[in-house]
Amino acid sequence: MITSFTHYLKTTIEFGNGKHYEIKNLIEELDAKKVLLVCDPTVYSLGIANDILSAIDGAGASAVTFTEVEPDPKVKTVDKCGELCKGENCDLVIVAGGGSAMDIAKGAAILATNGGSIHDYLAGRGEDIKEPVNPPIPLIAIPTTSGSGSEVSECIVIVDTNNIKDIMFSPMLAATYAVIDPELTYSVPKNTTINTGLDVLSHALEAFSSVVDDAISELMALEALRIVFKSLPLCVNQNDKEARNEMAYASLLAGVAQSKCGCVIPHAASCPLTVYHNVPHGLGCGVLQIPTVEYNRDVCEEKYKRVLEFTGDNISGNANAADVLVGKIRKLFEDIGVEEKLNLGNVTEDELKKYASDAMMDDGVNVNPRSVSEEDLIKIYKMVLK
Numbered sequence: 219m220i221t222s223f224t225h226y227l228k229t230t231i232e233f234g235n236g237k238h239y240e241i242k243n244l245i246e247e248l249d250a251k252k253v254l255l256v257c258d259p260t261v262y263s264l265g266i267a268n269d270i271l272s273a274i275d276g277a278g279a280s281a282v283t284f285t286e287v288e289p290d291p292k293v294k295t296v297d298k299c300g301e302l303c304k305g306e307n308c309d310l311v312i313v314a315g316g317g318s319a320m321d322i323a324k325g326a327a328i329l330a331t332n333g334g335s336i337h338d339y340l341a342g343r344g345e346d347i348k349e350p351v352n353p354p355i356p357l358i359a360i361p362t363t364s365g366s367g368s369e370v371s372e373c374i375v376i377v378d379t380n381n382i383k384d385i386m387f388s389p390m391l392a393a394t395y396a397v398i399d400p401e402l403t404y405s406v407p408k409n410t411t412i413n414t415g416l417d418v419l420s421h422a423l424e425a426f427s428s429v430v431d432d433a434i435s436e437l438m439a440l441e442a443l444r445i446v447f448k449s450l451p452l453c454v455n456q457n458d459k460e461a462r463n464e465m466a467y468a469s470l471l472a473g474v475a476q477s478k479c480g481c482v483i484p485h486a487a488s489c490p491l492t493v494y495h496n497v498p499h500g501l502g503c504g505v506l507q508i509p510t511v512e513y514n515r516d517v518c519e520e521k522y523k524r525v526l527e528f529t530g531d532n533i534s535g536n537a538n539a540a541d542v543l544v545g546k547i548r549k550l551f552e553d554i555g556v557e558e559k560l561n562l563g564n565v566t567e568d569e570l571k572k573y574a575s576d577a578m579m580d581d582g583v584n585v586n587p588r589s590v591s592e593e594d595l596i597k598i599y600k601m602v603l604k
Contacts, residue, residue, distance in 0.1 A: 221431040225478065228392040229359075229370050233470065235463070238269060238360055238399040241312070245277035248356050248394070250310035253279050254303045256323040257314045258287035261362055266314050266402060270360070274312075282306045284326075287319045290492055290499070292377045296322050296336040300329025303355070311357045314402075316414065317366025317499070320359055321374040324391045327354035336376055340384040342579060350390050359393040362402045364453075364465040365414025365500055367421055367473015369396035375489075382576050383489035400459075400466040408454060412554050415450040415465060416504030418442060419550070421472035423507060425479040426525065427518055428585045432478045439475040440528040442468040447529055447546065451553040479585075483510045486582030487595055490573035495562050504551075505560060508544050509601040513594065515540035517587045561604045570596045 232240070245253065253274045257267055262285050274281045284299045303311060303326045311330075313323035325336045331352040338348040359369035368374070372392050378384040406414070422442035425435060445468035452461035481503075488502030511522070515538065522539035526532075526546070533542050551558060574595035577583065583590040 220433050223432045223434070225432055225434045226389075227370070227474065228389060229394065229396050231370065231396050231398065231470065233398045233467065235399060235401045237397050238266065238402060241270065241358060241360070241397060242273040242276045244358055244395050244397070245274060245279060245310065248310055250277065250279045250356070252306060252308045253281045253310045253312055254306065254308040254326070255281055255283045255312050255314070256287065256299060256319055256326070257283075257285060258319055259285050261315045261319070266360070266362065270312055270314060279310070282308065284322075287315060287322055289318050290375075290377050290383065291318050291322045293335060293337045293379055296325040296376055297329065299323070299326035300336070303327070303330040309355055311355060312360065313357065314360040314362055316361065316363040317368045317375075317417075320361070320366060320368035321376060323357060323359070324354075324368070324374050324393070325376065325386070327357045328388075328390060330355050336386065337379055339386045339388070340376060340378055341386065341581065342378055342382065342384040350388055354390055356394040358395045358397060360397045360399070360402070361466075361469070363406055363410060363414045364403050364462070364469040365417040367418070367469050367476060369393055369398065370470055370473045371477035373477060377493060381493055382579065383493055385581065396470070398466055398470055400463040403462050403466055404457070404459060411453050412556060413498040413500035413504075414469075415446065415453065415500070415554070416556070417500030418465065418469045418472045419446045419450075420484050420500065420503035420507060421476035421481065422446065422468070423525070424481040424484060424582075425472065425475035427482050427514060427521060427587060428479040429587050430479040430585055435475040435478040438471040439479070440525065442472040442475065443525055444529050447550055450550065454554045481582050482586040483513065483582060483590060483595075483598065486577045486580035487573070487598060489580060490576045491560070491562075493576075494569075494573070497560060497562075501556070502560075504556065505558060505602045506598065507547055508558060509598045511540050511544050511547070513598060514586070514588050559602055559604045565603055570599050573599060
């Protein structure tokens with residue numbers, strides 16, 4: 219029986235090779251006069267930024283740029299971008315880049331019309347949280363990696379003023395247009411391809427494992443998983459363009475799925491690793507998949523069976539679905555050259571307790587299919603640390 223669900227997607231998706239050359243039409247459709255372009259310095263130095271600026275000029279609009287994009291963006295960075303957007307009276311935001319650039323731009327579009335600091339809107343504020351009232355200015359999101367899926371998500375992740383990665387969730391964070399052009403990912407370096415690809419794996423598997431039911435999103439997650447296992451090694455080892463096209467699609471699907479169903483233990487537990495050790499987000503989430511599958515094995519057996527059936531894997535004899543899935547993930551790691559454990563040096567018990575305490579503040583532990591304690595998280599951390 220299909221469980222009741224509601225599925226709504228505000229964002230219009232434009233997918234295909236060469237799609238970023240068509241954004242002039244979208245700018246004209248939105249009747250924009252002043253555009254804020256958000257991208258990191260590397261993206262700004264590439265042709266994509268010039269293409270966007272040419273499109274803005276061709277549409278009869280002017281542009282202002284924000285390039286102070288940092289990995290795992292902080293509150294002050296989002297606030298600064300929002301102040302620029304509002305101060306320049308921008309009526310459209312265009313963002314090109316990965317998840318960090320997307321999070322900054324989406325937050326800035328909210329602040330431009332609602333004011334305050336992005337810190338006011340983060341879930342960690344508890345009862346003091348502020349909800350956006352006014353619709354944000356329109357936003358066009360153009361991903362240059364296949365990983366975050368932020369172009370189609372209704373959330374952003376920001377490092378708050380207490381140095382904890384926190385989340386804002388609101389339908390108002392949805393981009394007006396998501397322009398996914400796989401050609402923009404063809405030159406992405408190998409390590410970035412690996413880390414962002416593991417983020418796709420994580421979004422899909424965690425969304426499918428979540429207790430939040432959305433049959434459409436679950437189907438998206440399954441298809442994303444099928445593509446990741448097949449195409450990510452081809453992207454990493456051969457820079458196969460067809461495989462990169464498929465991974466761009468998988469990132470999109472997984473982005474919708476995680477936005478609707480949420481993520482579980484790995485995303486919650488990876489955040490402290492990023493904040494305190496600069497572990498790339500996708501890598502941290504990726505290595506936490508195996509211990510999470512093993513932790514959830516008894517409550518997720520039917521879901522894991524469905525994953526394996528969808529990806530064309532047979533479960534022989536009395537084999538447990540979790541064991542087969544772990545073997546499949548290990549094979550993926552081997553194919554793309556990723557170790558199962560992280561070398562973070564000497565991590566003390568007190569540090570592990572701090573990581574677990576921070577992770578428990580993430581909603582991912584609440585939607586995990588098996589209840590989670592700080593002690594459980596400490597054990598999981600120990601499984602992925604050398």
